[in-house]
Amino acid sequence: MKLVIDANILFSALISPANNTASTIFFGSHELIAPAYLLDEIEEHKPELLKKSKLSADELNTVLGLLLSKIQMSEPVKISPNLISKCPDPDDVAYFALGISQKCAIWSNDKKLKNQNVVKVISTSELLEK
Numbered sequence: 001m002k003l004v005i006d007a008n009i010l011f012s013a014l015i016s017p018a019n020n021t022a023s024t025i026f027f028g029s030h031e032l033i034a035p036a037y038l039l040d041e042i043e044e045h046k047p048e049l050l051k052k053s054k055l056s057a058d059e060l061n062t063v064l065g066l067l068l069s070k071i072q073m074s075e076p077v078k079i080s081p082n083l084i085s086k087c088p089d090p091d092d093v094a095y096f097a098l099g100i101s102q103k104c105a106i107w108s109n110d111k112k113l114k115n116q117n118v119v120k121v122i123s124t125s126e127l128l129e130k
Helices: 007-015 020-027 037-053 057-068 090-102 124-129
Strands: 002-005 031-035 071-074 105-107
Touching: 002 090, 007 020, 007 037, 007 057, 020 057, 020 124, 031 037, 031 090, 037 057, 037 071, 057 071, 090 105
Parallel strands: 002 031, 002 105, 031 071
Antiparallel strands: none
C-alpha cells in the first residue's frame, strides 16, 4: 500500500526506535512517500527529538538515515486552494496535498488531520490491524 508518512510517525520512530512504528517503517511492505518539507520539520524538532529519544546526536542521525532510506521524498505538489482549504491543520498541508496528488492515504496519528473527508488518514494502530 502506498502511504504518505506524516512527520509525527517519523518522530515516534525516532523517539523509540524499538517500537511498532519503527518496525513497520523498516520491515513493512508499504511504499512510503513524504514531502521534502519533512526534512525541514526534522531539523526544526531535532533538539526535542534528542531529548525525548535519549540518543546521542550520532545515534539519532544513524537511525534517521536508516528510516529515511525507506521513504521516497517528493517535491512540493500544487493543489487547488479549494482542496487545500479543506485541510484541518495548516501544518499538514504538504502531506495533505501529496496524499491528494498521489491518490493515497496519509499515515498519521494527528487527530485533527482525520477531521476531513478528502484524503483517507490511517493511524499506526489502524495500519497494524490490516
